[in-house]
Every structure is written in C-alpha cells, then in structure tokens.
Amino acid sequence: MKKEELVKLGLTEEQVKAVFALNGEDVNHAKTSVMAEKDAEIKSLTEQLSETQSTLKGFEGVNVEELQGKIKSLTDLMNERENQYKQDLADRDFNAMLDSSIAGVKGKNSKAIKALLDIDSLKGSKNQKEDLTAALEALKKENDYLFESKEPIKNSVGRVNQNGGEQPKIDSEKMALMRQACGLPPKTN
Secondary structure (H helix, E strand, C coil): CCHHHHHHCCCCHHHHHHHHHHHHHHHHHHHHHHHHHHHHHHHHHHHHHHHHHHHHHHCCCCCHHHHHHHHHHHHHHHHHHHHHHHHHHHHHHHHHHHHHHHHHCCECCHHHHHHHCCHHHHHHCCCHHHHHHHHHHHHHHHCHHHECCCCCCCCCCCCCCCCCCCCCCCCHHHHHHHHHHCCCCCCCC
16 A cells, blocks of 8 residues: 555545554554564474473483484474464465555455455465456456446436437326325416
C-alpha cells in the first residue's frame, strides 16, 4: 500500500498517516509475537540439547547410544521447528503481498478473489510478484465484477418507458376514477 494510492482514494494526509500507523502497529505486533514465541521455543530446545550433551559427558560408560538418540531427536526437532518458523514467516510475507496486490488492482472482495487463485502454485513460484500480478490480471479479465470498474455507470435519468420515448396513453375515464378514489378533485385541462 502506497501513500499515493490512499490519497487517490480520497483520504487526507492525516488519515493516511493514521492508516500507516495502524498498519505498522499490526505488523510489528505480529512480528514480535511470532518471533518471541519461536525464539523461546528454539532457546528451550537449545537448552535441552545442551543438558543432554552435558549429561552424556557426565555418564561415561552408561548407555551412550540412548543418550545419543535423544540428542539426535532433539536436534531433528529443533531443525524441524526452525524450518516451520521460516515457513510461517514466508507465508506471512506472501499473504501481505497478496493482500497488497489485490488492493492494488482494486479488488472488491479479497476472500472471493483468493478463492479463485491457485495460491499453492503462486507460493511455490520463483517470481511470486510477477506471477501474482499476471494471475490477478487474468482473473480480472475473466471476472471483471470482482474488481472496481473504470467505466462510469450509465444510469438513465428521467422517465423510461417501453414505447420508444412516447408517453403512454392514459384513458381519461380511468384517470378520473383513480383521482376520485384518491380523494383528488377532477383534473382540469
């Protein structure tokens, strides 16, 4: 999201600053909570690994294979969690880019647009930004109703009838009866 886009939408300078401030708070909160969680988990696993290694040294002659198995399982678990952490960060970045791109092409319903995209192949793409832009453009051509249109709406103004512009013919007797039923005085020409 760029400042120019928000200004084009009719937001004032103060409103644009407020939007960026709120967005920054959300992003920082998400980063902080995810990173703190993952850092604590990695730290815990590292401590467990250190304890196991020191225990192994303290028990020379004891069942070393069992302790080595624990070390290997903890190392594998730590690597798995670290990979999951990296994947979570990549997913968050991709989702932010996706939301920003949808807003950039003026999508009306982000959820509906995402449902029509092949998210898995876009995530696996090497050129995510370019492929996402191309996918959105193709979707816009196929489903134009999901995006804001640049064309003005052509609503007719004035009376529209089926007679090709002629006024419909009204029976004067029926009109007099209707006026009388409504409590109106008879029409004078």
